[in-house]
Amino acid sequence: MVIFIWKNLLQTTKERILQQRRMSVYSQAHGYEEELIKKKLQQFAGGSINLTKEDNGIGILTLNNPKSMNAFTGTMMLELQEKVTELENWKDGKGLIIYGAGNTFCSGSDLNVVKAMSKFQDGMNMCMFMQNTLTRLMRLPLISVALVQGKAIGGGAELTTACDFRLMTPGSEIRFVHKLMGLVPGWGGGARLVRIVGSRAALQLLSGATRVDTERALHLGLSEETLSSSDEAGALEEARAWLSQYTEGPVSVIRAAKEVVAGGRELPLEAALRTEKDIFGTLWGGPANLQALARSLKHK
Numbered sequence: 001m002v003i004f005i006w007k008n009l010l011q012t013t014k015e016r017i018l019q020q021r022r023m024s025v026y027s028q029a030h031g032y033e034e035e036l037i038k039k040k041l042q043q044f045a046g047g048s049i050n051l052t053k054e055d056n057g058i059g060i061l062t063l064n065n066p067k068s069m070n071a072f073t074g075t076m077m078l079e080l081q082e083k084v085t086e087l088e089n090w091k092d093g094k095g096l097i098i099y100g101a102g103n104t105f106c107s108g109s110d111l112n113v114v115k116a117m118s119k120f121q122d123g124m125n126m127c128m129f130m131q132n133t134l135t136r137l138m139r140l141p142l143i144s145v146a147l148v149q150g151k152a153i154g155g156g157a158e159l160t161t162a163c164d165f166r167l168m169t170p171g172s173e174i175r176f177v178h179k180l181m182g183l184v185p186g187w188g189g190g191a192r193l194v195r196i197v198g199s200r201a202a203l204q205l206l207s208g209a210t211r212v213d214t215e216r217a218l219h220l221g222l223s224e225e226t227l228s229s230s231d232e233a234g235a236l237e238e239a240r241a242w243l244s245q246y247t248e249g250p251v252s253v254i255r256a257a258k259e260v261v262a263g264g265r266e267l268p269l270e271a272a273l274r275t276e277k278d279i280f281g282t283l284w285g286g287p288a289n290l291q292a293l294a295r296s297l298k299h300k
């Protein structure tokens with residue numbers, strides 16, 4: 001009977017964790033009209049977002065619109081949402097690398113879309129659409145890395161902040177150019193940047209529209225490492241090797257580690273502690289835990 005109650009409790013906990021992870025920031029209650037914005041975005045076609053899921057549990061998400069420096073067209077925004085949903089349902093996933101085709105990361109929103117969506121309500125709906133998608137991306141139980149080659153500009157810079165880590169190739173740069181367009185970030189990149197580099201550095205980067213090269217990014221803690229390869233294949237291989245240090249091991253444990261950190265990053269302390277307890281409960285006495293105990297490991 002006790003075991004039955006515990007199993008039910010564990011199942012409910014797992015469902016609650018899953019629901020929290022998929023929760024969007026905006027709904028109709030905030031005046032957000034998802035179907036309307038999706039219809040509008042559909043009108044601006046071009047490029048694609050491609051996803052491959054490797055056997056090692058690492059997903060590779062490619063921003064593919066190289067003729068416009070991988071700017072996000074409307075259909076790419078819609079495809080990003082679809083790929084995030086696919087990744088939420090990928091039970092074997094442990095890590096994710098996001099990179100841009102053609103040796104550059106992303107030049108933000110396609111300026112043709114920006115111009116055509118200049119009405120207030122369109123802009124707000126697009127902002128909420130992208131914040132919802134990037135928040136769900138950030139909450140994925142996968143350790144994520146933005147591989148920055150070339151330029152990450154505007155919304156491209158914002159996208160990098162939705163990843164757990166950033167790796168940069170020689171000569172690459174991250175730049176929040178919003179000020180120069182009479183804007184501030186709207187894809188959640190401002191709020192996330194504060195959590196990554198602190199409020200003073202974030203304010204400097206936004207109000208100065210500062211070019212952040214590899215050296216400055218390392219200094220600010222915006223980038224983890226400057227890779228040695230500049231070419232796409234070499235950089236991707238290096239990023240894969242870097243990420244593998246952290247994705248090595250049982251799927252359940254790696255995903256749980258990411259979920260504990262995601263809770264700690266986003267929630268007030270008591271809620272984060274309760275989330276940690278719930279996630280701990282999904283592992284305690286589980287296969288990975290029992291196998292480790294049976295091996296009587298010493299951590300010398």
Ligand SMILES: CCC(=O)SCCNC(=O)CCNC(=O)[C@H](O)C(C)(C)COP(=O)(O)OP(=O)(O)OC[C@H]1O[C@@H](n2cnc3c(N)ncnc32)[C@H](O)[C@@H]1OP(=O)(O)O
Pocket residue numbers: 067068069071107108109110111112114151153154155156177181186187
């Ligand atoms: C969320 C808010 C936002 O993201 S608002 C958008 C912010 N982004 C921008 O303003 C980027 C504007 N573009 C630039 O500053 C430059 O093109 C950057 C990215 C620095 C690249 O410069 P450079 O290496 O000299 O290449 P280029 O200018 O010749 O560009 C190559 C082709 O790509 C295009 N492109 C570039 N960015 C965009 C964009 N965001 N939307 C639409 N098209 C874009 C350029 O127009 C150029 O096209 P073409 O070869 O002239 O036909």
